[in-house]
Amino acid sequence: MQITAPAPILYLPENLWFLFSRPGRELVIRVVGIEGKTLNLELGGEKFQAKIAGTVNPEDFKVGENIRVKVLQTGNPVVLQVVSGEKTSSDLKILYILSQAGKKENINSSYVKEELNLLSTLFTDLFIKKDKKNKPLEESIKELLGDKVKAATLFYQEDSFFIPFLFNDERSWGYIELGPPQERKGKIKLFYLKFYGEYLGLVECFFSYDEKEILLELYFYNKEAYELAKMEYKNLKNLFLFSQNKIIIKISYEESLPGSIIEKRV
Structure with a gap:
């Protein structure tokens, strides 16, 4: 597993909010870095971060892999379920997308x-x-x-x-x-x-x-x-x-x- 150096928090870009506004929607996101319980992700050329929740470990992910996620809940934070990846598991993998405090999708x-x-x-x-x-x-x-x-x-x-x-x-x-x-x-x-x-x-x-x-x-x-x-x-x-x-x-x-x-x- 590759661990990247600490970096400033990357919030979900505003131009990607609409992609995460519908529960049940599935998206393919690329893992570009892992920092402890934080994943650095990329979608459509935009980078942002998500927190790994529950019993899921950073070892369940690999830098460079594409993971398929499903939107479980919109709002702040956005809750995602990982439904596929290079390493499969029967555990429920949950991610929280970091949204900048105070911003809302009006x-x-x-x-x-x-x-x-x-x-x-x-x-x-x-x-x-x-x-x-x-x-x-x-x-x-x-x-x-x-x-x-x-x-x-x-x-x-x-x-x-x-x-x-x-x-x-x-x-x-x-x-x-x-x-x-x-x-x-x-x-x-x-x-x-x-x-x-x-x-x-x-x-x-x-x-x-x-x-x-x-x-x-x-x-x-x-x-x-x-x-x-x-x-x-x-x-x-x-x-x-x-x-x-x-x-x-x-x-x-x-x-x-x-x-x-x-x-x-x-």
Whole structure:
């Protein structure tokens, strides 16, 4: 393994941001240097750096090799999964691309807001009373989730019902978990929802209630989405004007870590 001399931090160039703005996109990047847990990378003639995360070692990479990566999460930092390389491994290889502090991809703000509205619409559809007439299961689920959902299904596992769904844009998805009544922060948990948007990133939601109030907890893993959600707080509360109970909305930001997308908060 070749170790290069220490060099100034190379942030992701602005002209490459758009390439890392879509989760699921795969890119081929060249490794041009290794400095401890930092990789020096090159794409399209532009150089930048990424941090090696978790149990992955610098020895898993080789200077001069081309590695294929998949965008797991956008935002700051961008999270990548290494899906190929000269040395194969069954371990999940995660990289964090270094973005310059304070810089944001403003062009994505409108898309983040659009997906936040999509999530808000889903909240409304889940709480509005539906027609009680007997209908096929698939049609009933589709009506429950609203017309923004393209496909959904239902299955039962470990004492809970799960409803995975895909939105019409075919890039945003999530699932709802309906389980037996459980206590959460002094209330009864109604259901848990995990949502993933192309620009909004990962969002986890808990709906809990008691006789007097409804508690909606939102956990954002994308800093830009979190800041926008705080500004949209009043609009979120207006979604529940139809409820006779007091609504409390708590918005939190969580740091993105390897495995966040598959783990569930408890």
